[in-house]
Amino acid sequence: MTITTEVDTRGADTLSTKKLGNLGEDIAADILTRAGYEILERNFSTRHGEIDIVALDGDTLVFIEVKTRRSLVMGSAVEAVDSRKVRKLRTMIGAYFLERSPQHSGVRLDAFGVFVMPGGHVDVTHLKAVGS
Template sequence: MTITTGVDTRGADKLPTKKLGNLGEDIAADILARSGYEILERNFRTRHGEIDIVARDGDTLVFVEVKTRRSLVMGSAVGAVDARKVRKLRTMIGAYFLERSPRHSQVRLDAFGVFVMPGGFVEVTHLKAVGA
């Protein structure tokens, strides 16, 4: 399936690492918003780390981890969301609930893998309910 985003990816394969990560998060947020999700927060910081995106999908509160890669040397982007990372994210989600006290009937943890290829072409993988 081909998805068009409103995010400019020209030259993305040459961006410094931090900017590349920000671009990946912009792409994920854009795709989520175009798919009907409401983006509630981005880059929610806890003492344990940062939740990239917090969104609402109907009655479900969705926490999204975004991994962006320009090479497969370190493995696939979504492959970086392993059991250890899921445990850490669950701790951060707990911190989010303590601080924000959201009222949602369901909670889900998703992962986005953004692979930036030469020329700025992008391949995106969205995995729902990782670590469930």
């Protein structure tokens, strides 16, 4: 779905890959917050990698992998969250539990794809419970 976001997307076509990824995470956090999620952490680092967003959806602890694209040449953003990536994310989630010891009734892994189109328009895909 194409959405409106409070995040400034002007000039996204000239951003470095890292800055484009940061922009995508900002967009995802903005949309999730407006949808009622409570963002607990961003860019939680483990020795295995980084969890982009940790949030609460009600009493469910949600780990969100954000992928951002400005071209579909490499496929859609959420296609990048394949079974190998899901396994790696589960390892990082385990590290999060060891460090933070959260107490929540449910846990979920989501993928959030952000496609930044020319002119700054944004198309997003939010897949809940990937790899389940």
